[in-house]
Amino acid sequence: MQKKLPLLITTGEPAGIGMDIVLLLADTGKLQDFARPIWVTADHTALQKRADMLLAAGVLRSCPRWQTVDLDIAADNFLEQMPQQTHMNTHDGHAFILLNTPCAQSVICGQINTRNSAMVAQQLEIAHQLATYKAIAAIITGPLQKSALIDADIRLPDGTMFSGHTEFFMQQSGCDKVVMMLANQAMKVALVTTHLALKDIPAAITANNVRQTVQIVIDDMQEKFGLMQPRILVCGLNPHAGEGGHLGVEEMEIINPVLREFIAAEINISEAMPADTLFTPRHLANCDAVIAMYHDQGLPVLKSHGFGDTVNLTLGLPYIRTSVDHGTALDLAGSGGASATSLYQALNMANEMADRSIVSGTIV
Ligand SMILES: NC(=O)c1ccc[n+]([C@@H]2O[C@H](COP(=O)([O-])OP(=O)(O)OC[C@H]3O[C@@H](n4cnc5c(N)ncnc54)[C@H](O)[C@@H]3O)[C@@H](O)[C@H]2O)c1
Numbered sequence: 001m002q003k004k005l006p007l008l009i010t011t012g013e014p015a016g017i018g019m020d021i022v023l024l025l026a027d028t029g030k031l032q033d034f035a036r037p038i039w040v041t042a043d044h045t046a047l048q049k050r051a052d053m054l055l056a057a058g059v060l061r062s063c064p065r066w067q068t069v070d071l072d073i074a075a076d077n078f079l080e081q082m083p084q085q086t087h088m089n090t091h092d093g094h095a096f097i098l099l100n101t102p103c104a105q106s107v108i109c110g111q112i113n114t115r116n117s118a119m120v121a122q123q124l125e126i127a128h129q130l131a132t133y134k135a136i137a138a139i140i141t142g143p144l145q146k147s148a149l150i151d152a153d154i155r156l157p158d159g160t161m162f163s164g165h166t167e168f169f170m171q172q173s174g175c176d177k178v179v180m181m182l183a184n185q186a187m188k189v190a191l192v193t194t195h196l197a198l199k200d201i202p203a204a205i206t207a208n209n210v211r212q213t214v215q216i217v218i219d220d221m222q223e224k225f226g227l228m229q230p231r232i233l234v235c236g237l238n239p240h241a242g243e244g245g246h247l248g249v250e251e252m253e254i255i256n257p258v259l260r261e262f263i264a265a266e267i268n269i270s271e272a273m274p275a276d277t278l279f280t281p282r283h284l285a286n287c288d289a290v291i292a293m294y295h296d297q298g299l300p301v302l303k304s305h306g307f308g309d310t311v312n313l314t315l316g317l318p319y320i321r322t323s324v325d326h327g328t329a330l331d332l333a334g335s336g337g338a339s340a341t342s343l344y345q346a347l348n349m350a351n352e353m354a355d356r357s358i359v360s361g362t363i364v
């Protein structure tokens with residue numbers, strides 16, 4: 001039988017709860033639910049220290065066992081070495097394989113230290129390289145502190161400000177466009193724009209952006225969720241979807257002409273709808289995905305229906321990437337108060353997508 005490739009978890013900001021939630025799932029045996037090796041990127045020393053804290057807090061029953069691999073990321077043959085590691089799995093008593101990504105300075109819970117931000121970025125680089133090389137089935141990201149990477153002057157590959165995992169993986173993969181989607185039991189919400197200041201959003205609502213977003217949502221609802229004829233509802237940008245042009249013209253001039261192209265092609269999609277009433281049970285009952293124009297139009301509604309139980313995923317990438325729905329929760333790091341449910345859901349979704357996908361003839 002073909003071996004299944006690993007799921008890779010990046011723990012993100014070391015002062016936050018990324019390591020805590022991995023340890024919590026390891027302690028309860030839930031990392032074994034996926035019948036795949038689990039690889040984790042983190043600093044070995046910081047992880048051990050966090051485990052000790054959680055043990056002392058009484059939230060871990062025992063210290064999870066893991067096997068540490070010291071990576072020589074700078075080595076030319078870094079990627080060639082990695083597939084040989086796939087024989088290491090979770091059946092030998094280890095909860096996971098730790099790909100050690102050392103911090104520059106020791107980690108203090110809840111205290112951002114921008115000297116450790118390069119290590120956060122390095123985790124993303126490793127994840128991208130392993131996914132591109134098809135050494136892993138999927139990337140599952142823990143939370144990072146965007147402001148820390150910005151303050152450390154860590155930039156996206158195109159030299160612009162670091163704004164999130166979504167933009168990082170998009171640029172590293174050479175994609176022109178990807179789509180942020182968050183999903184829970186209540187709904188799936190995809191965004192036309194991601195991490196943009198409110199004042200910059202209208203200019204980003206172009207016909208091309210709307211068209212690319214819709215197409216990626218259709219393609220990935222089919223490929224990643226197995227929904228061959230997805231039913232999609234689309235929010236307008238303005239109050240009351242522009243009120244016939246009296247409260248904004250983006251719906252009439254940009255959004256609806258694009259949506260009519262898809263309707264003419266017999267795609268089950270709405271024209272722009274007033275966002276205030278779109279998210280009501282009557283509409284949601286008859287739709288597979290909502291497309292919102294911007295971050296805080298869609299995500300607050302979705303998170304109010306299941307924060308902590310939601311998965312963030314990136315559509316349109318050449319590999320599978322899911323994520324937790326929450327941030328670094330600096331206030332909870334090391335306390336045992338963090339919930340690991342979103343990480344579990346993100347692992348579960350990535351695993352299901354990997355089981356469904358066939359990459360280069362290899363079942364991942
Ligand atoms: N996936 C990601 O990398 C990601 C996602 C969202 C936010 N962020 C970043 O996180 C940082 C902090 O953002 P924020 O304060 O707005 O959001 P946050 O999610 O870190 O915290 C919001 C509130 O929710 C609580 N909380 C968060 N996760 C929890 C968990 N697993 N269990 C229990 N309670 C939890 C926190 O204690 C806090 O009270 C920002 O830099 C933001 O950009 C990262």
Ligand SMILES: N[C@H](C(=O)O)[C@H](O)COP(=O)(O)O
Pocket residue numbers: 163164165166167295299312323324325326
């Ligand atoms: N908007 C995301 C959320 O609410 O979960 C969060 O900022 C993370 O984004 P990235 O996955 O791009 O880092």
